Amino acid sequence: MNSQDRLHYEDLEEGTIIQLGQHTITKDEIISFAKEFDPLPFHLDEEVAKKSLLGGLASSGWQTAGITLRMLVDAFLGNVASKGGLGFENLKWKKPLMKGDTLTGTVTLSSLRLSKSHPEKAVMIFEFDMRNQKNQQVMTMSLANLVAVRHPKKTEGASA
Amino acid sequence: MTLWFEDIEPGTSWDLGSHTFTEEEIIKFGKLYDPQYFHIDPEEAKHGPFGGLVASGWHTVSMGHKIMVDYLYAHDDMMRANGEEPGVSGPSPGVNKMQFKAPVRPGDEIRFKITVQSKRKSASLPGWGVLLNIIEAFNQEDELVYRSEIASFSKLRDFKPGLRLRMGMALAAMPIIGKMIRRK
Numbered sequence: 215m216n217s218q219d220r221l222h223y224e225d226l227e228e229g230t231i232i233q234l235g236q237h238t239i240t241k242d243e244i245i246s247f248a249k250e251f252d253p254l255p256f257h258l259d260e261e262v263a264k265k266s267l268l269g270g271l272a273s274s275g276w277q278t279a280g281i282t283l284r285m286l287v288d289a290f291l292g293n294v295a296s297k298g299g300l301g302f303e304n305l306k307w308k309k310p311l312m313k314g315d316t317l318t319g320t321v322t323l324s325s326l327r328l329s330k331s332h333p334e335k336a337v338m339i340f341e342f343d344m345r346n347q348k349n350q351q352v353m354t355m356s357l358a359n360l361v362a363v364r365h366p367k368k369t370e371g372a373s374a
Numbered sequence: 375m376t377l378w379f380e381d382i383e384p385g386t387s388w389d390l391g392s393h394t395f396t397e398e399e400i401i402k403f404g405k406l407y408d409p410q411y412f413h414i415d416p417e418e419a420k421h422g423p424f425g426g427l428v429a430s431g432w433h434t435v436s437m438g439h440k441i442m443v444d445y446l447y448a449h450d451d452m453m454r455a456n457g458e459e460p461g462v463s464g465p466s467p468g469v470n471k472m473q474f475k476a477p478v479r480p481g482d483e484i485r486f487k488i489t490v491q492s493k494r495k496s497a498s499l500p501g502w503g504v505l506l507n508i509i510e511a512f513n514q515e516d517e518l519v520y521r522s523e524i525a526s527f528s529k530l531r532d533f534k535p536g537l538r539l540r541m542g543m544a545l546a547a548m549p550i551i552g553k554m555i556r557r558k
Contacts (some may be wrong), residue, residue, distance in 0.1 A: 215411075217421070251436040253443055267465065275466065276436045280407035283432055287409055296410055297423040298477070299431045301520070305469040355469075360423075 220295035222364040223336040228326045232340075234285040236318035239273055239311055247277040260313075272310035278317065278353055279305065282344050286321055286357075297335050297360035305355035309346065317352060319344035324356075333366040376446050376453070378461035378531040379493065379503035387489040390445040393437050395429050397480035403433040428477035434520060435472065438486045438511055464502060464527030472522040476513065483514045493528070501533040 241260065248257035252274035256266035263271040273281075311317055325339035338361050344353040397416065404413030408430035412422035419427040450460040478484060489508040496502045505526050511519040 251440045253440065274436075274439075276432070276439055280432055280436070283430075284407045284409070292410060298412075298428075299474050301431070301471070301473040302469070303471050305472070307466070307468055362423075 215293075217295055217362075218364075220362075221293055222295050222362050223326070223328070224364050226294075226323065226326055226338070226361065228323060230323040232286070232290045232321040232323070234282075234289050234319050234321060234344075236316050237281050237285065238316045239277075239281070239313065241271060241313050244271055244273045244277065244313060247280075248274055251276055268310045268312075271313040275307040275353075278307070278311045278344070279355070281317055282319065282342060282353060282355075285317075285319070286340065286342075290321070291359070294338075295362035297362055300337065300358040300360060302355050302357045305353070307353055308351045311346065311352055315352075316347040317344060318347075319352075326361075328363065329360070333368075334363050335360045336363055337361075376450050376460040376463055379505075379528040380531050381461070382490055382493055382505065382528065384490050384492050387487055388445070390438075390486040390488055391441045392483055392485035393441060394483045395434075395437075395478050395480060397427060400427060400429045400433065400478075400480060403436075404430055408432055424477050424479075426479060428479055431472075431474040431520065434474075434478050434484065434511060435522070437484070438509060438520075441486045442488065442509070461531065462529035464499075464529065466524055466526045468525065470506075470523040470525065472520060474520050475518045478513065478519060484511050484519055486511050491523070495530070496527065499527065501530055502527045503530055504528070 245258055248254070254274075255262045256268055257263070257272070257274050260271045263269075320343050322341045322343075323338055324341045325337070327337055329335040329337060338359050340357045340359065342353065342355045342357065343351065346352050401414050401416075404410070410430075412419040412424055412426075412428055413430045413433075416427045419425075446463065453460040487510045489510075490505050491508050492506045494504055496504050505528050507524050507526060509522045509524055511521075513519050
């Protein structure tokens with residue numbers, strides 16, 4: 215995709231609500247991620263998981279976050295002239311995502327503002343509300359990501 | 375690091391270990407969880423915001439978690455070898471704050487460090503304490519790659535549950551009733 219074809223700051227609107235797709239998590243996916251990034255016995259072994267605090271095989275919280283991000287890239291961020299992520303705040307794992315659960319959710323572009331120090335960039339804040347198939351909240355967070363400005367204003371004293 | 379809650383002194387830091395990121399694993403993670411072009415396409419990434427391929431921040435963070443888990447297990451084994459019983463760490467309720475400061479490129483060696491900033495007894499989960507941890511990642515130039523504030527549960531060694539709680543725990547351990555209680 216040509217970078218100018220991607221959505222820039224000027225094309226976006228604060229308050230936009232993005233409906234995410236859905237993803238049903240399998241046992242194989244949970245174990246494969248856990249082996250690589252979260253090798254705790256209750257993410258790796260179904261029998262151990264049943265006796266654990268989680269009561270069954272559940273994905274690593276980091277995997278739930280990864281799947282969530284993937285959904286945002288597919289539904290929105292992949293078409294945006296992104297300049298990279300700044301980080302996130304208030305990530306809360308409210309309920310484990312169990313084997314066979316279907317994750318979906320909505321994301322609100324809650325804030326869109328120009329960067330003070332870099333006129334060619336703006337900051338997008340996304341509020342996530344992730345739920346399972348029973349409409350129970352699984353995860354919430356607030357993510358900050360940079361987006362390119364198509365027509366940056368010249369800063370004071372900058373030469374043309 | 376799997377010390378008992380009572381033995382953890384706020385302000386203490388531990389070096390957890392390091393990991394060198396390869397182009398192959400950066401692309402693999404990107405394709406699964408963060409398929410923006412600068413995480414999956416080395417050619418297109420040259421014209422992107424980082425001037426080349428970089429790891430998804432979520433990849434770096436997940437790897438930091440892995441390195442920490444490995445460290446905790448190794449430390450547990452060491453304590454057992456010394457005849458000590460290691461403490462118990464519990465699940466994390468979430469991340470207060472995560473700041474991505476510098477990108478990770480193929481070949482970068484990232485080291486991870488944890489500092490326990492503060493600790494308190496949990497109000498909601500009797501028998502457990504809550505630690506506020508600062509986890510930081512640095513590259514081979516000692517540049518800060520990310521800084522995070524993550525809460526985690528840590529079991530109290532010297533906890534004596536009250537009668538009501540002991541009865542509740544006994545009920546919860548019974549197969550059928552326990553299932554009903556746990557289901558809420």
